[in-house]
Amino acid sequence: MVYCGQPSRGCQMCRTRRIKCDETRPTCKQCAKSRRQCPGYKDEFDLMLRNETRATERRAQRANKKALWQLESAAITSSSSTNVKVSPAARSAAKCPFEQALKPAIPIPAEMRASCHFLSNFVLVPQMGSTRGFMAYLIPLIKSEDPDGQLHHAFNACALASLANTTTSSKNSNKPPDPKSGRGQGAVELHEKAFAEYSKALRATNIVLRDPEAYKSDAVLAAILLLAVFENITAQEAGAFAWGTHIGAAIQIAQARGRKQLRTKLGLQIFIAVRTQCIIHTLTTGKAPVMGADWWLQDAVSDPHASAAQRLSLKTSELRAEVTATMATLARTPDNVEIMRILMRRAQSLDKELASWMDNLPDMWHWKTICWQGPLSEGEYSEAEVFPGRVDIYNDFWIASVINVARTTRLYLGSIIVRCAAWICSPVDYRTTPEYAGVSRMCADTISDIIASIPYHLGWHIKRRHLFPNHALSGFACGEDDGAKGLGGYFLTWPLATVVSQDYATDNQRAYVKGRLRFIADGLGIKYGHILSQLQIRLPSMLIHRDGLLAQPFPMAHNFQKILTLATRGHGAGFGPGAAAAAAAAGYKVNPLQQREMMVKEEMEKRRAELIAKAIGPATGTTGESVKHITKDVLSI
Structure with missing residues (x-):
């Protein structure tokens, strides 16, 4: 890689005018003096990593044209002395080596391609101070952490799995491509590498979790969140979906880290990321958030509007768990109603x-x-x-x-x-x-x-x-x-x-x-x-x-347990006459449709009772054949 000098931190307008920018924010004074609209400054990440692909292509194209011009000049000079003309095919053949220079001479490793793919698809970097990105904390952490640590392995696992899934040729399937079919072989290799990195990340994380102090680091918590993302990317069966396990571990670590994790910018970002996953986990499972909603919100406000919404979501998680527990334990009494x-x-x-x-x-x-x-x-x-x-x-x-x-x-x-x-x-x-x-x-x-x-x-x-x-x-x-x-x-x-x-x-x-x-x-x-x-x-x-x-x-007043029993025996949504009496006794209003259903069922019960009484009545006037017909009528009701 060629060193191109220290990148300018000036605004885009001053760089275009080729003048020195005083870098005053939000608007530089040079633009203000000249009454121009200041377009702003480049992001710090863009200053550190610059895309040189287009510049490299332009340099290769210039070199190609220069070499072709020299070749044609030499051919013209030679042809003037020997009267030999250069054919178009020869020119094309001479051009091919220079065109090949546009292609990368060294194949880019899968890990590097996967990293760029993951960063361009999942890592959202805020460009204004009023918004928050997604997993933006990974960029500084990956630079500072050990390349053989759990964070790098978890990142590589997510990146390789994401790239493999988007390059899989077998659509409409949640399974990786079959190596025996001969299709999607590159995706198969990426999947194997991804799961190998996932295993390394799990192994390294388990080792760190045994350390009473090291397990509280930012890198460990970020790695566990990446492992949860990996589960979403590679999920194949609901029974093998371990997202909830990783989120539960992240919640416990965030709890153990205490309030001091909010003193640093990275610590606050990771804590809010865990809180977001905690909301999804608690609402999905019906469990109350660990430590309560207030603990997750205290001193942890990055954006006031987002924090207000998350407070209401956490309160909803608490309420849902409370309602479920109440319904499972309370008997139906006026006080409990x-x-x-x-x-x-x-x-x-x-x-x-x-x-x-x-x-x-x-x-x-x-x-x-x-x-x-x-x-x-x-x-x-x-x-x-x-x-x-x-x-x-x-x-x-x-x-x-x-x-x-x-x-x-x-x-x-x-x-x-x-x-x-x-x-x-x-x-x-x-x-x-x-x-x-x-x-x-x-x-x-x-x-x-x-x-x-x-x-x-x-x-x-x-x-x-x-x-x-x-x-x-x-x-x-x-x-x-x-x-x-x-x-x-x-x-x-x-x-x-x-x-x-x-x-x-x-x-x-x-x-x-x-x-x-x-x-x-x-x-x-x-x-x-x-x-x-x-x-x-x-x-x-x-x-x-x-x-x-x-x-x-309903084990107590108004015999509600009997009502449920009658309903399960086939009385349906309208219940039976016992349900009507109980509902009236309880003071509930029954809609007209239910009233009609109850009346029809009462009439059917009355008709059934009359037929049965007729069948078992005095023997006089009742033959065996007539009893048969009556029994048939009873069964048809």
């Missing part, structure tokens, strides 16, 4: 706070609708890039992810509200309650908002830059923003998994989301998308069913 109403009101209050947070975001955080997509034919949704309706864009990938996490939190809050309403009003159908009506509207709108953000995350807007001004607040650590990025798919996996499992999503929305999850797996190399696209759960209806099976909250 009031406790459940209080929990429901807390969920409604958190949802209002999240709605208010979205309404009061600054202009920099607001999304913009750039176009509307027309309707699609039946069967096109699973392969469509855009769902019918609006298409939104954002100023930054990180901003979009924070907003989608807030939207996903609202979906979880809606589930909590409906579960509480179902517990309170049972045995009356919870879908007749006003709480369900309000939640269904909110969740339908939230699902539409998340779906409208999908094209932006998956690079659809890159081909249509003329539709919006390009003023991104952050950029990737390497390469150019010229296509779909793996980070966009990585940010989308959890919100899309939540959408596809919602009761309020339509069949077309569900087909579209599953198709986008498959694209994230095949096109962007986040294989976890295949597992999520196969989810067959529905929320909150399945949770409500589970609450009734496990908690059994």
